[in-house]
Amino acid sequence: MANTVTIIDYGIGNLLSVCRAFEYCGATVNLSSNTHEIATAERLVLPGVGAFGLAMQKLRDNALVEPIHAFANTERPLLGICLGMQLLLDRSTEFGDTPGLGLIAGEVLAIPKTTHNGITLKIPNIGWHELHASQSNRNWCGTVLENTNQAMSVYFVHSYHAKVTNSHHELASICYGDTPLAAVINDAGITGCQFHPEKSSTVGLTIIKQFIKI
Amino acid sequence: MTNIRLIARLDIKGPNLIKGVQLEGLRIIGDPNAFAMRYYQEGADELLYMDSVASLYGRNNLSDVVRYTAQNIFIPFTVGGGIRNVGDVDTLLRAGADKVAINTAAIQRPMLITDVAKHFGSQCMVLSIEAKHKGNGHWEAYSDNGREPSHKDVVHWAKQGESLGAGEIVLTSVDCDGMRKGFNTELIHAVSSAVTIPVIASGGFGELKHLSDAVFKGNADAVAIATALHYQQVSFNDMRHYATTHNITVRQPS
Numbered sequence A: 001m002a003n004t005v006t007i008i009d010y011g012i013g014n015l016l017s018v019c020r021a022f023e024y025c026g027a028t029v030n031l032s033s034n035t036h037e038i039a040t041a042e043r044l045v046l047p048g049v050g051a052f053g054l055a056m057q058k059l060r061d062n063a064l065v066e067p068i069h070a071f072a073n074t075e076r077p078l079l080g081i082c083l084g085m086q087l088l089l090d091r092s093t094e095f096g097d098t099p100g101l102g103l104i105a106g107e108v109l110a111i112p113k114t115t116h117n118g119i120t121l122k123i124p125n126i127g128w129h130e131l132h133a134s135q136s137n138r139n140w141c142g143t144v145l146e147n148t149n150q151a152m153s154v155y156f157v158h159s160y161h162a163k164v165t166n167s168h169h170e171l172a173s174i175c176y177g178d179t180p181l182a183a184v185i186n187d188a189g190i191t192g193c194q195f196h197p198e199k200s201s202t203v204g205l206t207i208i209k210q211f212i213k214i
Numbered sequence B: 001m002t003n004i005r006l007i008a009r010l011d012i013k014g015p016n017l018i019k020g021v022q023l024e025g026l027r028i029i030g031d032p033n034a035f036a037m038r039y040y041q042e043g044a045d046e047l048l049y050m051d052s053v054a055s056l057y058g059r060n061n062l063s064d065v066v067r068y069t070a071q072n073i074f075i076p077f078t079v080g081g082g083i084r085n086v087g088d089v090d091t092l093l094r095a096g097a098d099k100v101a102i103n104t105a106a107i108q109r110p111m112l113i114t115d116v117a118k119h120f121g122s123q124c125m126v127l128s129i130e131a132k133h134k135g136n137g138h139w140e141a142y143s144d145n146g147r148e149p150s151h152k153d154v155v156h157w158a159k160q161g162e163s164l165g166a167g168e169i170v171l172t173s174v175d176c177d178g179m180r181k182g183f184n185t186e187l188i189h190a191v192s193s194a195v196t197i198p199v200i201a202s203g204g205f206g207e208l209k210h211l212s213d214a215v216f217k218g219n220a221d222a223v224a225i226a227t228a229l230h231y232q233q234v235s236f237n238d239m240r241h242y243a244t245t246h247n248i249t250v251r252q253p254s
Helices: A016-024 A035-039 A052-061 A065-073 A201-213 B032-042 B063-072 B086-094 B104-108 B111-120 B154-164 B185-192 B209-217 B236-245
Strands: A004-008 A028-032 A043-046 A078-081 A106-110 A125-130 A153-158 A160-164 A170-176 A179-187 A190-193 B005-013 B016-021 B024-030 B046-051 B077-080 B099-102 B125-133 B139-143 B148-153 B168-173 B199-202 B222-225
Touching: A004 A016, A004 A035, A016 A028, A016 A201, A016 B063, A028 A035, A035 A065, A043 A065, A052 A065, A065 A078, A125 A170, A125 B005, A153 A201, A160 A179, B005 B024, B005 B032, B005 B199, B005 B236, B016 B032, B024 B032, B032 B046, B032 B063, B032 B236, B046 B063, B063 B077, B077 B125, B086 B099, B086 B111, B099 B104, B099 B111, B104 B111, B104 B139, B104 B148, B111 B125, B111 B154, B125 B154, B125 B185, B139 B154, B148 B154, B154 B168, B154 B185, B168 B185, B185 B199, B185 B209, B209 B222, B209 B236
Parallel strands: A004 A028, A004 A043, A043 A078, A078 A190, B005 B046, B005 B222, B046 B077, B077 B099, B099 B125, B125 B168, B168 B199, B199 B222
Antiparallel strands: A106 A160, A125 A153, A170 A179, A179 A190, B005 B016, B016 B024, B125 B139, B139 B148
16 A cells, blocks of 8 residues: 555654654554564654663564564665654663664764853753755755755754764754754665654655655 | 744633733633644744643643644644643643643652653653742742742752753743733743753743843743734744844744
């Protein structure tokens, strides 16, 4: 069936808004914690809010790490949202050193508390920020950002940020204080959004529609 | 500077959007869903729902409005009023709320802040503080919609709330609420400079100049506006236009 999106339900956070936004954008949503459904999904979404370690534990408790890897190997589209994006990386320094899914090379670090000029930054970063193409990825064609213009704003809420090992895996970034933070990362079929597209008004809905089309 | 968030505040009683002056003398404004949709379409950055009398009855009646918002409105929204425990928070988050604002129950049991932050993350634990001026640059936190004094100094309480795990503070000046004479910038500044979490200024917006005051004098990270929006004395377009011409960075909707 066309446009079916499987959203992983692993007992973390509120999935209602994510499901509703995908439905609004024309997807048939399958909210699932079934290993077979996840491994064989047409399109997969990994949502999540909260702590990295707890989220990885929940994925393991539900035996979902392997099915996610199996899905990723098919190169079909996978979208990680917020914490779900961070889980795609190798590890996080939140509460010690926790391994992630390792689908995109990189790590998750705390947002620096001050700018280079010593100005204190509010943490968590809560609010709307403009998306800018990262240096090595000036072209957003063929990605979830294909129909999104530069400098459009989307909604963030996070205390940690993703740092990819290979800069060409970063599609877009924001500037928080004077610190650039990754906003969208991508490697082949796998994409991660640090912001919440389901809470980013028409700009976010455009990104979701694009993901459904990929 | 990061974008200053422009938040529509909707105080709810039963099925109605209401608004008072200094949290008293509540008048019915209309259907909250219609107002919420209008603010979303006009480019509000967030919505803030407060069930103004919920803590008096020990319950929150916002489930209808929360459900409507979750189904139809794709920006973040916070729900406050009458939240007493982790179970109440769970119910509201499951119904689609992104954050909860807690005042009375946190004053009665400060560890509730930690419980909520641990269960759901600091990002959804908004400490709501209702402040009344007590002279000499001191404010006291009130509970039960500005009715009950807590004997807590607002600045001290804000710092304690942050250390207990609050991710954000919505700071309402009871004295300025509904007066449209401007925010209490001294209060906002005192709290904002005492904590490193974002502070939402609420209570007193009446004209565009008050936006500059909240940002530059108060150091607010966000402003919540009710009366002036409900009575269409100001629109989000007006605020964005004013902001861009007055050196305040705000989101530019597509």
